Amino acid sequence: MAETARPEHRYGNRPTMKDVAARAGVGLKTVSRVVNGEPGVTPDTERRVQEAIEALGFRRNDSARVLRKGRTASIGLVLEDLADPFYGPLSRAVEEVARAHGALLINGSSAEDPDREQELVLALCARRVDGLVVIPAGDDHRYLEPELKAGVATVFVDRPAGRIDADVVLSDNFGGARDGVAHLIAHGHRRIGFIGDQPRIHTAAERLRGYRAAMTEAGLPVHDSWVSLGSTAPERVRSAAEAILSGPEPVTAIFAGNNRVTVTVVRVLADLDRPVALVGFDDFELADMLRPGVTVIAQDAAALGRTAAERLFHRLDGAPDTAQRFELSTRLIRRGSGELPPAG
Amino acid sequence: MAETARPEHRYGNRPTMKDVAARAGVGLKTVSRVVNGEPGVTPDTERRVQEAIEALGFRRNDSARVLRKGRTASIGLVLEDLADPFYGPLSRAVEEVARAHGALLINGSSAEDPDREQELVLALCARRVDGLVVIPAGDDHRYLEPELKAGVATVFVDRPAGRIDADVVLSDNFGGARDGVAHLIAHGHRRIGFIGDQPRIHTAAERLRGYRAAMTEAGLPVHDSWVSLGSTAPERVRSAAEAILSGPEPVTAIFAGNNRVTVTVVRVLADLDRPVALVGFDDFELADMLRPGVTVIAQDAAALGRTAAERLFHRLDGAPDTAQRFELSTRLIRRGSGELPPAG
């Protein structure tokens, strides 16, 4: 019998349960029982199987297992950029919860590109992850309809889902920004600038809304030239800050829309000869060690991730539930830069 | 509630190629052809299949595909802590390379626990990842023998593999630390402290070796009380720093073994009334904005990840190759703290 076109080295050359069974002189199913710790195997048989497993270096093929069982014990996480310090703790929190539920984490970065987000999400769905935690880049998630219908537990974090009914875990971006700006107003500022991310991003829009609300509530006008939205690339933020600080109506304080904007603004202010107050959205490491320390609206990234992941597993464990919205509050941390009085 | 058989809703209720085929009135294999863009399907047939796919919300089940094809188009990344800013860029770089090769990234954190590392690695292998990038926590990786033999491309990063022959991508920890300490010596320091991570971690040991080498080369003694190794928890580092700074032979400069140590030392020094020089291993955000700026030995985390991932795919693409070792050089960045003269 010429074993002709034997597909060579499929998984390299991994032993299967069949090989283990042959070596141990038992049936295939018995190996399966031992591997999965099922009852009904005599200690002697189990020992023989264990020895064969050891000798061959067998590892169960989870792909086949998944195919049979229908659950992959893995969840997907799609975020914007793994390298952004804001997402580190979030991602870590999701991982911890997943681990507690015996699941692995598969993740990918969308780089703030809606197409790439969709591509990633669908790739994860094709791998049949049991659930998804998504920090959306796009604003239309109808492409997820079939997945939701098929029972893929999905939770959106940091930003809401678009045109679809799904769980969402958010920070109180509006309230946080309003509080931050109100804080500056309370310290005497009347002309306050806002530098934020692209307004198509939900968090950016909400924070801008918070800024406007605080100004309006205090009866203060908002000059168009005080507001700058766009990429968070350092060059863009730098020139925006310089413009805001040097116009005909220069501001005495700046509210920075996220951590990346804040650090760039800190650099710009350091080069300035007059003091300008600053409050930033998002806390960041060493904010307290700068001179002055940077006052921030802190959101708890780990809590966002934890909440989302717990919601996801809750959904996976139990009965279906209607989509729900969770909003986590933010916290103002005074460190000096937000308490500077207006100069001039 | 019939507890009996519920084979329904396996993956929720996902349509399969069979369902699509039935709906489109074609054969199963024809659907497969369309889904995979294989040639040999008339435009008319293709259209009918596409419509059926659309209508049913079909997504190919990659688990089954993997089972058949033997490649998962995914690689695993095991690191220490996703939330550590050092690993963000590294992980991102690995992801970028994977993406360029059409592969997904599955990752997990070992939390510096060898058992957890092994558990994670084996779970990834059970999922039949095509390759592994591992930042090892343990120092014995013989458990990977069967995997390597089975052709799982494996690259170790940041720290070498233990008792096994595998590719390794490292920074020049020894040389970097030696340069940093020599830098302090060149600025007049004679009594220099070293605060590092646990010595069982390879990078920590190498950096300590570099410190000792620089001191020896300069003909300087090293008092035991100047060297402190252990956890990088802030409390531990803080008390270590305070001890080193207040002993009978107080140091005039400190070399910090990694980014976490450095930021804690910065805090301790800020509370001090005399200036103490500092050089830290690893660069970190805002190091230049502190007063004084923090002089560091920078390693390129992204380059580590990129090099490792490229090596991995090189191995996956091509013929087998012997294990190789890559060493990336470090770079001293002067910012002020490392150029302070000895006080007292």
Next chain:
DNA sequence: ACCGAGACTGACAACGTTGTCTAGGCTCTA
């Protein structure tokens, strides 16, 4: 000694996909 109960064990189908192989239908040449 016999029977039933219970404990072990293995044969077999199925999970959803892809590679192989073969059957038709068509075109093109001699």
Next chain:
DNA sequence: TAGAGCCTAGACAACGTTGTCAGTCTCGGT
């Protein structure tokens, strides 16, 4: 017009595992 050759399409087995079910064996009670 017959044969060769090409193109499209579908039947079928196989990937490695687990659930089902039926078979064998042992043991205790009669």
